[in-house]
Amino acid sequence: MGLAVYNGEILDIRFPPCVFKKLLVMNNSANCVGVVTNLSLYDLKLVMPSIANSLQSLLDYEGNVQEDFMMKFVVSYSEFDSVKMVELKENGSKIDLTNENRKEFVQLYIDFLLNRSIYEQFKAFYIGFHSVCATNAIQLFRPEEIELLVCGSPEPLNIDELKLITLYENYTEHDLVIRWLWDIIKYEFNSNQRRRFLLFATGSDRVPVGGFKEMMFKITRVESKEQLPIAHTCFNQLVLPQYKTKESLKSKLQIAIDNAEGFGIK
Known part of the structure; x- marks a missing residue:
């Protein structure tokens, strides 16, 4: 993708906007590549709409979250034939989800899905892109402008x-x-x-x-x-x-x- 931008070629790909946001993050540490902490529920909705809608329902819930949901600060996911559990924060398996901390839970959940769970894979993608487009000028672009460079314009054809x-x-x-x-x-x-x-x-x-x-x-x-x-x-x-x-x-x-x-x- 970096070569496509460098050579002015457009690609027939459709990445969600959060990918381009993550690509534009500059990191001072080689151990912290492409990590974005300010991704929102809107970003998640463009990638995983059903999960985003569930999290929005949690935020809007008017009842007693702790009693009705009985959840901890953990997330589960399938890996081959087994189910893995990951704590969203330190000692998350011991922290009850409540009305008071549900906003934090949602943000940590988003961070896990869009950052932590794909860290190694995105790290390789990030390094490859910046090895070709490593210039301070790239920081002058907005994510949607990088998307235009990669994917071209969706405007009507002339x-x-x-x-x-x-x-x-x-x-x-x-x-x-x-x-x-x-x-x-x-x-x-x-x-x-x-x-x-x-x-x-x-x-x-x-x-x-x-x-x-x-x-x-x-x-x-x-x-x-x-x-x-x-x-x-x-x-x-x-x-x-x-x-x-x-x-x-x-x-x-x-x-x-x-x-x-x-x-x-x-």
């Missing part, structure tokens, strides 16, 4: 902008097939189909930060009139046969897009 930056090999922008293609994408495809076309042709359904002008896109002619369009996503290249009719082009293109995963992409 097909005219994509058309302007497109290069052609054995085609020209005036060829009938090319004019059909842009007409189909712009006027006959809905927004979801346009994104699926972009995913098929480039490997990502999002636009790079800065717009299409930050990328290259090429359409190459192939002599066969029967095969489906092919995409070389590493090069943002669409290999397009010279179909005889607009209807044939649209049909073949739709089949290729709908079956893009594991087929038609090289």
